[in-house]
Amino acid sequence: MIPTLVALLCLGLSVGLRIRVQAGTLLKPTVWAEPVPVIPWGSPVTIWCQGTLGAEEYRLDKEGSSEPWLKQKTLESGDKIKFSITRMREHIAGKYYCYYLSPSGLSEHSDPLELVVTGVYSKPSLSALPSPVVTSGGNVTLQCGSGQAFGRFILTKEGEHRLSWTLDSQRHTPGQYQALFPVGPVTSSHRWMFRCYGYYKNSPQVWSHPSDPLELLVPEVVPKPSLWAEPGPMVTMGSPVTIWCQASLQATAYVLYKGRGSEPWDTKTPQNFSNKTGFLIESSSSQHAGLYECAYYTTERKLSEYSDPLLLVVTGVYRAPSLSAQPSPVVASGGSVSLVCSSQDTSGTFHLLKEGGADPPRHMEPQSRSNAGSTYAQAIFPVGPVNSSHGGTYRCYGSPRSYPNLWSHPSDPLRLEVTGVHREPSLSAQPGSLVLPGDSLTLQCGSEAGFDRFSLTKVQGLTPPQSLDGHHSPEFSSESCV
Secondary structure, eight states: OHHHHHHHHHHHHHHHHHHHHHHTTSOOOEEEEESOSEEETTOOEEEEEEOOTTOOEEEEEETTOSSOSEEEEOOSSOSEEEEEESSOOGGGOEEEEEEEEETTEEOOOOOOEEEEEEOSSOOOEEEEESOSBOOTTOOEEEEEEESSOOSEEEEEEESSSOEEEEEEOEEEETTEEEEEEEEOOOOSSSOEEEEEEEEOTTOTTBOOOOOOOEEEBOOOSOOOOEEEEESOSEEETTOOEEEEEEOSSOEEEEEEEESTTOOEEEEEOOSTTOSEEEEEESSOOGGGOEEEEEEEEETTOOBOOOOOOEEEEEEEEEOOOEEEEESOSEEETTOOEEEEEEESSOOSEEEEEETTSOSOOEEEOOEEEEETTEEEEEEEEEEOSOOGGGOEEEEEEEEOTTOTTEEEOOOOOEEEEEESSSOOOEEEEESOSOOOTTOOEEEEEEOOTTOOOOOOOBTTBOOOOOOOSSOSSOEEEESOOO
């Protein structure tokens, strides 16, 4: 009896050893999912397992399950089999391995297949910092965020080769969580389209809905357009203004952006093969104030560089300040004068402009002043030493600190006169400087050519100017002198 038992044991050990040895020679199967291993909730998916010819049965194991999750015998000769799932659900998501049974024994397990279900939670948001428009060879940060306390965020890049990155979430603000994905360097050689998902750490194969797609735009060396406003970049509340974008190449579409890194504010197609397009604002309001940029698409669908920025200011929003000159609006060449802008209700910034547009606006933070128990804001703009270019008409505006592009009504105009710029004129009396009371007298002012206006003053004070056009030496007549 004992010899027989020993013989049977030896036979069993030899058979087991033979199966294991032969199993080691079997091809390792491969497993994959169609259409992709990331499946929306409720959609079908097929898991394929490929082994070798002669396999009798294929088995699919799910991680965490003690028994084979699915078994399927081969009905005809072939080296692969499919396991069909008609509707994807949370309990189906997980890691899968496949193997097969042949007359030689069991194969080893395949590499794992991670099957993911999406659409279980609400979608996160995805944005590009600082902008979705990236210079070729540059870098960008993609921000994936949600109000749900996801443990991790996944960023996927769509295209020929789907790529993904996973980061732990960080608390950004109370009730907001995010992950920052550095991306780059980016090039224009292929498309950069991204989405992101969120999931909880205890169920890593159960994902949220995908975010809205975000495409990084990588402009090639396409000349930037020019951008301007008509009638000008300062527009009165309620008035129309047109923002023009002009390309140096043939454009198929013009894109206007309001604010850096923003989504397109408006897109227009040029008419009649024009090389420019106007974006009309029929009635300017506070929401139209701000910084604008534009770009255009070429016929090859290449995006140009951004234009230089255009700052659109809306005036007439607040009460006008006052403007005065100290000590006087009449100042000798080489001297100095202070232009004082004051207001009762503006404490943000004062802006001084000279009519004609040749000089850029000057800006100054005001100082708080008190007078007779009332408080007002005042900014003092020093001007000088003055020359002929400083002469002209000035106005000032005020804007609050929180809305720097919304300006007040303009102040009343202030005319600055600069004297002593040219050689002094000559003054003579006709018929003479000695006259009897009640007689008439003509005072003649003469000077170099080129003047079209003369002023006559009395030593006791300034009299209203009298003007004569078209004479080299105008005559000022007085009915009587005392």
